[in-house]
Amino acid sequence: xxxxxxxxxxxxxxxxxxxxxxxxxxxxxxxxxxxxxxxxxxxxxxxxxxxxxxxxxxxxxxxxxxxxxxxxxxxxxxxxxxxxxxxxxxxxxxxxxxxxxxxxxxxxxxxxx
Amino acid sequence: xxxxxxxxxxxxxxxxxxxxxxxxxxxxxxxxxxxxxxxxxxxxxxxxxxxxxxxxxxxxxxxxxxxxxxxxxxxxxxxxxxxxxxxxxxxxxxxxxxxxxxxxxxxxxxxxxxx
Numbered sequence: 001x002x003x004x005x006x007x008x009x010x011x012x013x014x015x016x017x018x019x020x021x022x023x024x025x026x027x028x029x030x031x032x033x034x035x036x037x038x039x040x041x042x043x044x045x046x047x048x049x050x051x052x053x054x055x056x057x058x059x060x061x062x063x064x065x066x067x068x069x070x071x072x073x074x075x076x077x078x079x080x081x082x083x084x085x086x087x088x089x090x091x092x093x094x095x096x097x098x099x100x101x102x103x104x105x106x107x108x109x110x111x112x113x
Numbered sequence: 114x115x116x117x118x119x120x121x122x123x124x125x126x127x128x129x130x131x132x133x134x135x136x137x138x139x140x141x142x143x144x145x146x147x148x149x150x151x152x153x154x155x156x157x158x159x160x161x162x163x164x165x166x167x168x169x170x171x172x173x174x175x176x177x178x179x180x181x182x183x184x185x186x187x188x189x190x191x192x193x194x195x196x197x198x199x200x201x202x203x204x205x206x207x208x209x210x211x212x213x214x215x216x217x218x219x220x221x222x223x224x225x226x227x228x
Contacts, residue, residue, distance in 0.1 A: 043203055043219040089155060099144060100171065101217055103155035
């Protein structure tokens with residue numbers, strides 16, 4: 001079956017530090033990959049996505065590249081802000097599985113001023 | 114557009130009670146789903162529907178029922194609540210057939226506590 005593995009948190013960084021959150025996946029088909037973000041007390045919002053190998057998704061200074069050879073989709077940001085403090089979820093959607101989303105366990109990011 | 118709406122936001126039940134979590138969307142999406150979120154486990158799929166009149170089980174369906182009589186609504190029923198069902202529940206919708214453009218839109222969640 002499909003699965004997504006994320007680095008465990010919490011990740012604590014100082015403002016303007018570089019962020020990497022690792023994500024690897026296993027899938028039976030050819031999935032689309034997503035990063036969702038959950039701010040405190042809110043639902044999930046799509047942060048970025050990539051639908052084929054070597055695609056780079058980007059939004060709000062965050063980037064992730066779909067690496068089929070390493071089955072990875074690591075999230076990066078060059079300079080984090082306090083407002084980036086949230087829980088980040090890596091997910092995949094497999095057309096062979098009815099487009100159902102499979103989520104990783106989530107990584108909590110805390111950014112200190 | 115209101116997007117995906119869920120009611121109630123918070124609910125406390127006693128073991129054995131039943132209730133229905135409501136979910137509605139106004140985006141004319143065919144695909145709707147229910148997830149539960151537990152600490153350290155991400156979101157797990159409970160049930161989903163690819164259109165009115167069609168539902169199917171996800172990863173953790175036991176103890177939950179769903180129905181889809183209209184495109185807009187997808188209620189989740191707990192027939193006899195158990196403490197193990199204490200969780201945050203999210204409803205989501207997306208356009209199908211999608212293939213490439215299969216972003217899911219999430220509601221704000223319902224926090225359920227079963228005593």
